[in-house]
Every structure is written in structure tokens, then in C-alpha cells.
Amino acid sequence: MENSAFLAVDLGATSGRVICGSIENGKLLLEDIHKFPNELIEIHGNFYWNIFNLFRHIKEGLTIAARKGLKPLSIGVDTWGVDVAFIGDDGSVMGLPFAYRNFTTRDNTDDFGTKFSLDDLYARTGIQTLDFNTVFQLYALQLRQSSQLMAAKNILFMPDAISYLLTGKQVTEYTIASTSEMLNPTTKDFDADILKFIGIDRTKFPGEIVFSGHKVGTLTKEIAQETGLGEIPVIAVAGHDTASAVVSVPASDNKFAYLSSGTWSLMGLELPEPVVNERSRKANITNEGGVDGTIRFLKNITGMWILEQCKKEWDLEKVFTYDQLVALALEAKPFGFLFNPDSELFGNPKSMTKAIVDVCTQSGQGAPSTIGEFVRAIFDSLALRYKQVFEALKTFAPFPIECLHVIGGGSRNEFMNQLTANAIGVDVIAGPAEATAIGNMMMQAKASGLFTDLQEIRNFICKSVDLKTFKPEQKEIWEKAYAHFLQYSTPI
Numbered sequence: 001m002e003n004s005a006f007l008a009v010d011l012g013a014t015s016g017r018v019i020c021g022s023i024e025n026g027k028l029l030l031e032d033i034h035k036f037p038n039e040l041i042e043i044h045g046n047f048y049w050n051i052f053n054l055f056r057h058i059k060e061g062l063t064i065a066a067r068k069g070l071k072p073l074s075i076g077v078d079t080w081g082v083d084v085a086f087i088g089d090d091g092s093v094m095g096l097p098f099a100y101r102n103f104t105t106r107d108n109t110d111d112f113g114t115k116f117s118l119d120d121l122y123a124r125t126g127i128q129t130l131d132f133n134t135v136f137q138l139y140a141l142q143l144r145q146s147s148q149l150m151a152a153k154n155i156l157f158m159p160d161a162i163s164y165l166l167t168g169k170q171v172t173e174y175t176i177a178s179t180s181e182m183l184n185p186t187t188k189d190f191d192a193d194i195l196k197f198i199g200i201d202r203t204k205f206p207g208e209i210v211f212s213g214h215k216v217g218t219l220t221k222e223i224a225q226e227t228g229l230g231e232i233p234v235i236a237v238a239g240h241d242t243a244s245a246v247v248s249v250p251a252s253d254n255k256f257a258y259l260s261s262g263t264w265s266l267m268g269l270e271l272p273e274p275v276v277n278e279r280s281r282k283a284n285i286t287n288e289g290g291v292d293g294t295i296r297f298l299k300n301i302t303g304m305w306i307l308e309q310c311k312k313e314w315d316l317e318k319v320f321t322y323d324q325l326v327a328l329a330l331e332a333k334p335f336g337f338l339f340n341p342d343s344e345l346f347g348n349p350k351s352m353t354k355a356i357v358d359v360c361t362q363s364g365q366g367a368p369s370t371i372g373e374f375v376r377a378i379f380d381s382l383a384l385r386y387k388q389v390f391e392a393l394k395t396f397a398p399f400p401i402e403c404l405h406v407i408g409g410g411s412r413n414e415f416m417n418q419l420t421a422n423a424i425g426v427d428v429i430a431g432p433a434e435a436t437a438i439g440n441m442m443m444q445a446k447a448s449g450l451f452t453d454l455q456e457i458r459n460f461i462c463k464s465v466d467l468k469t470f471k472p473e474q475k476e477i478w479e480k481a482y483a484h485f486l487q488y489s490t491p492i
Contacts, residue, residue: 004450007033007065007072008440009058009162011079012241013263014038014308016054018061019434020070021441023450028441028464030434033068034061040099047348048096049158051085055165059227062219066228073448075166075219076237076440077159078244080264081179081288082134085161086152087170094148097158098141100132104347108140116197119281124191126276126287127181130300131344134180139198155204159239167217167234170206176239177209178289185274185287185295212238212291213447237443238291242266242298245407247291247439247454248432250462255402257393259386259420260435261410263305267389268298269397283392283492291443292454297396299389299492302341304410307378309352314371326415328372329379335481337368337377340489341385363488383419384485387478390424392492403427407435414468421470422478432465 005022018033036057041048065072086094109131112118118129127133134157141149156164157176164170177183177190184191189209190202210216218224218231238244245260249270260266274287274295288296307325314320320328339359349355356374357367368374394401403426406417411430421428432438442457451457 004445004448005070005072006441006444007062007070007075008237008437008444009061009075009077010241010437010440011038011054011077011158011162012436013080016057017437018058018065019437020065020072021438023445026460026463028438028461030437033065040101041096047099047102049083049099051093051097051161051165055162058162058166059223062223062227062229072229072232074233074235074444076235076444077162077166078237078239078241078436078440079158079162079176081176081240081242082132082137083158084134084137084155085158086148087154087156087161087164088151089153091168093161093165094152097161098137100137101348103132103137103140104344106131106344108136108143111143112136112139116194121181121194122281123276124194125181125183126185126274126280127179127183128284128286128299129181135182135194135198138200142199152204154206155200156206157239160236163216163234163236166219166223168220169217171210171214171216171236172205172207173214173236173239174209174211175243175289175291177205179240183289185276185289188289210236212236212243212443215447235444235447237440240288241436243288243290243296244437244439244443245435246270246296247442247457248435248461249405249407249458250429250432250465250467251405251458252462255399256405257390257397257401257403258405258407259410260408261303261406261413261416262408263303263308265301265303265382265386265410266298267301267386267393268296269393269401271295271297271398275396280396285392285396294454297393299392301382301385301389302346303382306341306346306352306356307375309349310356310374310378313351313353320371322413325371325375326413328370329375329415330372332370332372332376334376335380335484336373337365338384338481338485338488339363339377339381341378341382342490379416379419380481381485383416383423384482385489386420387423387425387482388486388489388492401426403429406430407432409433411435414470417468417470418473421472422474423482425472425475425478427472428470429467430470431467432461438465
């Protein structure tokens with residue numbers, strides 16, 4: 001296991017990076033190689049991802065790694081879920097991929113549901129109905145007769161598209177495909193009736209579904225030469241970033257819930273089999289693919305997206321650090337304003353602060369007026385939404401949930417971690433912050449034969465990262481606040 005290095009290409013909805021993980025003396029050492037922004041591009045009212053700019057930055061990161069003298073055993077790619085790129089007959093990427101923020105209204109979903117039962121869709125896939133899921137995106141593009149879709153020979157999910165640019169090889173990886181709401185969770189392949197309904201031939205998704213650890217190919221000769229890394233393997237890791245993050249949950253047993261906290265918050269359980277029934281459908285809880293045959297039984301929650309968008313507005317007048325925003329929140333009155341973070345009004349508004357004002361005003365609370373009040377309202381509302389989802393998960397768990405592991409960038413926010421512990425009433429264990437990249441690397445390491453199973457990986461991570469535990473406090477105050485919050489939130 002000594003002196004083994006792996007490169008993770010970790011692409012999020014707002015930023016990307018190339019990061020190196022080296023296993024030395026029984027611990028994982030991380031080194032950021034290259035960070036870069038990932039910004040939506042709006043063209044004529046549509047939102048896109050600049051995949052070509054991302055690819056340029058990735059190659060730059062690989063070049064920097066080579067110049068540092070790094071000799072990685074492999075490379076893995078993970079990204080956000082649901083979005084796809086279209087590949088032409090000649091192998092070219094056909095323009096910019098649409099971004100999921102382009103599909104955040106109910107119009108497409110409702111129209112779909114008039115012709116194909118949404119209840120049946122859930123029964124077939126076990127995936128929560130979200131307006132931007134791939135199935136609704138492709139349906140919408142069929143309705144508008146998208147030139148990209150009409151002319152595409154193949155459809156690749158985003159991590160598979162990046163791997164294709166690096167290797168010239170096309171695959172469809174299981175965890176990312178499972179986010180599409182087109183995959184059967186038992187057969188782990190696409191549902192033929194769903195594809196037929198939206199007019200997509202199965203052959204557009206290359207080959208059989210591959211699973212985490214599959215070798216996609218090696219860097220093309222051109223990229224190997226351009227970057228100086230040589231023709232090293234590219235491994236299909238858990239391509240969905242949340243699936244990679246869950247790999248790195250530092251748990252000693254299965255009696256936990258996890259919260260992958262970032263632009264999105266995803267709270268769930270790790271289960272051996274999917275749970276697809278009327279209760280899970282009504283709760284709109286999803287069954288996404290995990291590694292080693294596991295199911296990620298989880299619910300999407302709008303995470304730090306709301307704060308990130310508010311910060312962009314405030315930064316136009318004065319740039320704030322996140323620590324400064326937390327300090328302002330500490331000065332504001334707790335529970336002064338509450339709202340449902342998952343309201344569709346927060347999907348992609350032109351002004352997030354105005355959306356918050358509108359929601360609070362419409363519910364008869366008045367509206368926050370200072371930055372501290374806005375931030376406190378976001379944190380309080382998010383913590384109480386976490387409790388609402390946590391309470392729902394408890395009713396499905398085949399075991400007592402003894403703690404919540406908060407992983408990802410949000411695990412650094414100690415104030416939010418304490419609010420979360422207070423809200424849900426169990427210990428919150430924070431870390432690792434680099435969960436997605438670590439999970440990406442660990443599946444590469446497993447493919448290289450350094451680990452045999454998921455628990456061995458987690459035992460190793462426990463020894464490699466610093467964790468912090470937050471104990472619940474102020475039980476009665478938070479129970480009262482929760483009862484108040486339920487007036488403004490949608491049931492689960």
C-alpha cells in the first residue's frame with residue numbers, strides 16, 4: 001500500500017479540481033493540484049455547462065501533476081448527477097451540455113405525468129421525482145425537437161463524457177446512470193418501457209452498465225504526451241459525486257445516516273437492497289446506486305445553494321468570507337424567519353434574496369432585512385428541514401440510527417453542524433471535508449488491489465482524517481422551533 005498515488009477529477013456544480021491522494025505510512029495525504037470555476041452559461045434563456053473549458057482545466061491539472069513529478073497509478077472522474085452530453089457519429093461532443101438548472105419547473109414533469117404515470121415511474125426506478133432528472137430533461141428535449149438529441153449517436157452522463165474525452169472510450173457507469181430515473185434498481189439496467197416512452201433507443205447509452213472499479217481505458221496518446229503523464233489508466237469510480245462521497249463515510253458499522261453537504265445536501269441511509277413501496281414514493285425518497293452492491297436510500301435537500309446565491313448578490317457591494325457570514329448569523333435572532341429550503345422558488349431565481357423575502361412575506365412572517373438575518377434564516381431553515389428528512393428516514397431504517405455523518409465541504413461549518421445536532425437530536429460526526437475526492441481515490445485504490453471491500457476502506461479513512469463530534473443541545477427549544485417550522489414546510 002505504500003507510496004501509491006491516485007488523481008481524482010472532482011467536478012461540482014460551481015467548481016472543479018484535480019487533486020492527488022498518496023498513501024504513505026498507512027495514511028492518505030491529499031494535495032490540491034488545480035482548482036477552477038464551473039459556471040453556468042446562459043444563452044437565449046437556456047443554461048449550459050462549458051464542457052470544453054472544463055476539459056481544458058482538467059488537462060492543465062494533469063500537466064501540473066506531471067511537472068510535480070507525480071506518478072499516479074490511475075485517474076478517476078466524478079461529477080454532479082443527471083446531466084448528459086451528446087456524441088455525434090464522428091465521435092465529437094455535440095455542443096454544450098444542458099445544465100439541470102435549465103429544468104427546474106414543473107411544466108415538463110406535469111406534462112410527462114399526463115401520459116406516463118409518475119407513480120409507475122417511481123415503481124419502476126425507485127427514484128424520487130425531481131423536475132430536472134434526466135428522464136424529464138430528455139422528454140423536454142424531445143418535445144422541442146432538440147437538434148443535439150435528434151442527431152446524437154450516443155448519450156453520455158457527465159463523468160462518462162469526461163472519461164471519454166480523456167480516453168476515447170465510452171462507457172455508462174452505474175451510480176451516475178442511477179440518478180437518471182430511467183434505471184431499474186433491481187436489474188441495474190435501463191427500463192425499456194421508459195426509454196420507449198421518451199423515444200430513446202437503448203443503444204444510445206454505450207454498452208452494458210459498468211460498475212465502480214471498471215477500467216475505462218488509458219489516456220490517449222495525444223493527452224499522455226501533452227500532459228506528460230503517460231498512458232495511465234482511467235478508472236470508472238463512483239461517477240456520481242454523492243456516491244463517491246458516501247464511500248468515505250468513516251463509519252465502523254451500518255447504524256448511521258449520512259449528510260453529504262455542499263451546494264446540494266443529500267441525506268440518506270446505506271442499504272443492501274432498494275426500498276420501493278407506497279410509503280417511500282409518498283416520501284419521495286430515492287434509491288440511487290452505490291458501490292459494492294449498496295443502495296443510497298436518500299432525499300435531495302437544497303443545501304448551500306441558497307446561501308451561495310445570496311453571497312453573490314452581497315459581494316457586489318462588499319465581499320464577505322463564509323466565516324464573516326457565520327459571525328453575522330450568530331448576532332441575529334434564532335428562528336426569526338423560517339421557510340422550506342426545497343421550495344421551487346429557490347430553484348434558480350434571478351435574485352435569491354428577493355425569493356427569500358417573497359417567501360417569508362407571503363407566509364406572514366415579514367422579511368429579513370440584514371445580512372445576518374438572511375444567513376440565520378437559511379441555516380435555521382436548513383437544520384429544521386434536515387430534522388424533517390431525518391425523522392422520515394428513521395421510519396424506514398432497519399436499524400437504530402445512532403449518529404449522522406456530515407461529509408463534504410459543509411462539514412467545515414461548525415455552527416451549522418451544531419444546529420444540525422440540535423435539530424435532529426443525535427450526535428453529528430463531521431468529516432472528511434474532502435469526502436468526494438477521497439471516495440474517488442479509494443475506489444481507484446480498490447481497483448488497484450489495495451483494498452478488498454468498503455469496510456476496509458472506511459477503517460483506513462478513520463485513521464487518515466480528523467473528525468469532530470457535535471452533541472445535541474437545547475432539546476425543548478428546538479422541538480418548539482420544529483413545530484413552528486412545519487407550518488412553512490411541505491410534508492414528507
